[in-house]
Amino acid sequence: MTQAYAGWQADAVTETSQPPVAPTSATTPVVILSDGVVTLRAHSVDDADAIVEQSSDPASLRWTTVPRPYSRADALGWIERNSAAWAEPGGTRSWAIEWTDGTGAARYGGTIDLRPGAAPSTGELGFGLHPDARGRGLMSRAVRLVVGHAFSTPVWGAPVGRIHWRAVVGNWGSRRAAWAAGFTFHGTIPGSHPDPEGGPLALDTWTASITPGDTLSARTPWLAPTEVTGERVRLRPWRPDDVDAIEPRDDPDHWMPSRSILRRETFAAWLLTRQERMSEGTAVDWCVADVETDRALGSVTLFSRVGPIGDTAELGYQLFPSARGRGAAKEAARLAVAHALAPASEGGLGVRRLVGETAADNEASNAVLRSAGFVPFGREHAVDRVAGGGWGDGLHWELLPDGATD
Structure with missing residues (x-):
């Protein structure tokens, strides 16, 4: 999970369907989600170079267990697997995050996925942003879109009643995105994640979750020491x-x-x-x-x-x-x-x-x-x-x- 910064209010969610762009075997159309600022769509082979950039970025390497080094072939294989998973009844639902830059061009901004949890009624959220998309409040918007979709759709054949988030302690960008989207923080789980840098000790993780009916906005202030x-x-x-x-x-x-x-x-x-x-x-x-x-x-x-x-x-x-x-x-x-x-x-x-x-x-x-x-x-x-x-x-x-x- 790479860094993401938040602080926006959620807008209306719109949903449509689009066939995945990546060449795959038969798949289920990806549900498109948009709030007018960010759009969550199928991953495309056109995203491959940007995915390599994101996965080679120091923040991604610090907080995630992406392959090292990360090649274009890794990106293409990952896109293919993401697309195919939509056809699996219990598969991960992954979206590319698209945003519009200052020139009006639509750009790949990162990825967000909803993974099956301990039961069909629970999910686990994962996400990461491309370096160029950080600091713009995009990830909190993407989180709200996925959470809203999950609570209104039986993603894995049953109503989703709770979505979990977890990140390595110190990943403040990821924590801030979850905080801004209304997640309730439950504490720290010691020794619960492999060290992305290959160290011998497991790292601590923060954990939080959200349930239907929770407000999709920050529940508490995030205070800062003003100089x-x-x-x-x-x-x-x-x-x-x-x-x-x-x-x-x-x-x-x-x-x-x-x-x-x-x-x-x-x-x-x-x-x-x-x-x-x-x-x-x-x-x-x-x-x-x-x-x-x-x-x-x-x-x-x-x-x-x-x-x-x-x-x-x-x-x-x-x-x-x-x-x-x-x-x-x-x-x-x-x-x-x-x-x-x-x-x-x-x-x-x-x-x-x-x-x-x-x-x-x-x-x-x-x-x-x-x-x-x-x-x-x-x-x-x-x-x-x-x-x-x-x-x-x-x-x-x-x-x-x-x-x-x-």
Whole structure:
């Protein structure tokens, strides 16, 4: 599954029939689907060169198990098999994705297929885009067309009641197409896919599905860390090379959950988790960087513990030891708070209320919240196990903008 980007509303689906163009044995006519922007049609021998280009592209090689190297003969054989499968009662239903470029020319854009699942009532979706077709919202349209067709037609002799999607973890383009078409994400399946690059270990996959009656549009927001610049710090997206700036910490263990602490050895997994949360609409995570050097100083996040961020969000932050004591955390918190409270029409989250939690004895963290306008509203006694034995208290904070309680 190659990368695909989405974000369009579904239009009306039209269906007709067309005999496949590829020279094959007797086959069943391919059902053409169109929403006026993309058309799903039979694969043709005229697509062969573009299929070779797509299958030789670095993204296709990274995320799919296409033959390596991929030849024109591979493409022609694949076209032939796709066409013949339409005549099989339980065969895969494959379409070429066609789109119109800026010159008005119709172009091959990729492929999408619906494969039989564990029973005739289930299907599995697979797709990939040619490099020239990416970033245009085409794949989410194609997904909606196939899903709509499957739920209105007994594809394999029985009504289809669920369509599954799966992709190797990290294939954000494929995930975004499924997200935009209304799929519900179920989680990660460890060690469930062969490594396309031939590595000895199986890779993890994301899984999602959709059922009849589900809205064919995104169910949750896909949040992103918009860059914000202050006097001392800049909030920006994390980059892989930021791992080099991470410093060891010697804070008391009860000041922050261990899984949330930035460490070099776990940075890749830490970052993936936060990217997944942003794709689910449950968090926005920024790297706090020095405004002059752009070196990472720590992190700041807005998140929800109970699903996508709604009218309330929680503030979290951590700075590396060398970045403390110069107001960086306070400014980062204020910038994040401003983003949270700004209306969605202005690029913010439009939340009504912000909350936070700290260890009662973490004076530096408490000072950050006070500087951002938070006030304590509760104390939880004996909630944190402290070093040397005993228990410490936790504080609960909130920020309500003027007029929020009216």
